[in-house]
Amino acid sequence: MIGAGMLSVLLLTGGSAAIVVSEPQVQPMHLAQLTIRQTVIVRVPTRGTNAPAPVEWKESKGPKCVSMSAVAGAAVVKADSVDIILRGGGRVRAQFEDECPALDYYSGFYIRPSGDKRVCAGRDTVHARSGGECQIRRFRTLTPVKSTKK
Secondary structure (H helix, E strand, O other), rough: OHHHHHHEEEEEOOEEEEEEEOOOOOOOOOOOOOOOOOOOEEEEOOOOOOOOOOOOOEEEEEEOOHHHHEEEEEEEOOOEEEEEEOOOOOOEEEEEEOOOHHHHHHOEEOOOOOOOOEEEEEOHHHHEEEOEEEEEEEEEEEEEEEEOOO
C-alpha cells in the first residue's frame, strides 16, 4: 500500500512491471523572527499616610541596592521617604534627595528597575502616578524598636 500523498506509476515494458514511487511534494517553509522589547514597570501600592504606624523603627546603615524580587510592598511615611517592605518581613527606607509631595496625590507609585533588576540609591528614581519623580538618595535598614509602654 502506498501512503497518501505519494504517487505510484505502473510501467509495463516487455512483460515486466515496475512501480515507480515519486517523493512527496515538499511545501516551502517560511521562517520569521520576532523580537519583543518591553519595559517592566512595578506598581507598588502604598498604605495611606493617615494610618498610624504600628511600630517605631530605628534606622541604621542600609544597602546600596535592593533587588526587585525581594520587594513585597511599600508605605509612604514622610514627604522625603518611602518604606519598602521586603519579603520575609524586613524593611528598608528609601530616602529621597528632596521632598516628594507628589507621592501623596494618588495612592501608589512606580519603581522602574534597571536591567540588573535592582533599585539602587544614587541611580534610580521613584515615579509618582501624577507624573513627578523623586531621586533615591540612600537606603536605611529599619529595625523595630521594642516599646516600653504598657
